């Protein structure tokens with residue numbers, strides 16, 4: 001792709017130093033999102049999807065910290081008038097930096113799984129919508145109210161003018177998520193980060209919200225980083241997908257390519273674990289072998305090797321796989337695709353336990 005990326009996460013490392021030990025939540029994530037692209041991020045619980053998303057706005061909960069890496073972002077509004085390439089490294093800012101504050105909500109907006117937690121229960125939806133609008137845009141309260149109602153209509157809330165005066169508890173779960181999307185879109189961000197935005201909703205409402213997001217994405221031309229653990233949702237909404245395992249992106253590429261032609265053994269297992277209408281009828285669903293390792297104790301070498309059906313003993317437990325670019329858009333982090341497979345490294349013989357030779 002010759003386009004300039006909107007966001008480039010490079011070798012990002014994030015850890016949580018806790019009393020029990022250090023959790024390596026993100027261990028070398030590389031991820032690129034282009035303008036207007038819908039990037040799905042998928043992986044099992046605890047693989048670091050949310051922490052990666054939170055790092056973009058520097059809202060990682062304490063004591064989490066960025067240890068290394070870059071989050072290069074190209075704001076479209078902030079530096080319009082200045083010369084230079086206008087790239088900022090979000091990882092390098094202090095969390096209260098003025099530029100970062102202007103980026104939040106204005107350039108990058110975020111929606112979460114349970115919007116009830118994001119709304120104040122004691123203020124009306126309208127007031128909260130207007131507050132978001134007035135934070136980054138110069139207009140009168142009357143204009144902001146009209147814009148708020150327009151946004152509610154845009155996200156499919158009927159009787160929007162009257163609904164502006166409702167409190168969050170008067171909205172259903174699906175309506176709250178729509179209102180959250182309206183707030184996120186109030187400043188037409190170039191990147192919308194959606195962290196499991198439909199997980200708490202029933203399937204029909206989930207489908208409606210996905211349709212809405214897809215329609216708004218096309219209308220506004222924004223990019224979306226869409227986090228989910230559901231590959232079915234990815235197939236419905238995303239153009240590209242990044243598969244995460246234990247704090248790393250292990251495979252990335254166009255959705256159709258990854259679904260048809262997965263390369264990483266973890267992606268293959270994930271796909272086998274998805275039920276399919278007709279195809280899996282009467283068959284047992286495949287579960288991925290083993291459990292997710294303790295976050296305090298990452299496996300050596302490739303983090304997936306203890307569960308991998310294609311593991312090469314002596315290689316995968318010692319060698320950290322490199323990111324291999326299979327073609328322009330498809331990349332994978334697995335030794336099977338490295339041009340030169342390293343030689344097995346046999347376990348060193350422990351001389352103390354070797355039997356004595358007579």
Ligand SMILES: Nc1ncnc2c1ncn2[C@@H]1O[C@H](COP(=O)(O)OP(=O)(O)OP(=O)(O)O)[C@@H](O)[C@H]1O
Pocket residue numbers: 016018023024025043044045046047048049050051052061062063064229295
């Ligand atoms: N506030 C925190 N304190 C300590 N550890 C945390 C905190 N938040 C996340 N972690 C750890 O960081 C790792 C990644 O967590 P994260 O929430 O990003 O996972 P996730 O992929 O979003 O999972 P899920 O699908 O369950 O939302 C996990 O091991 C988790 O235990």
Ligand SMILES: [Mg+2]
Pocket residue numbers: 049050051195
């Ligand atoms: Mg999460």
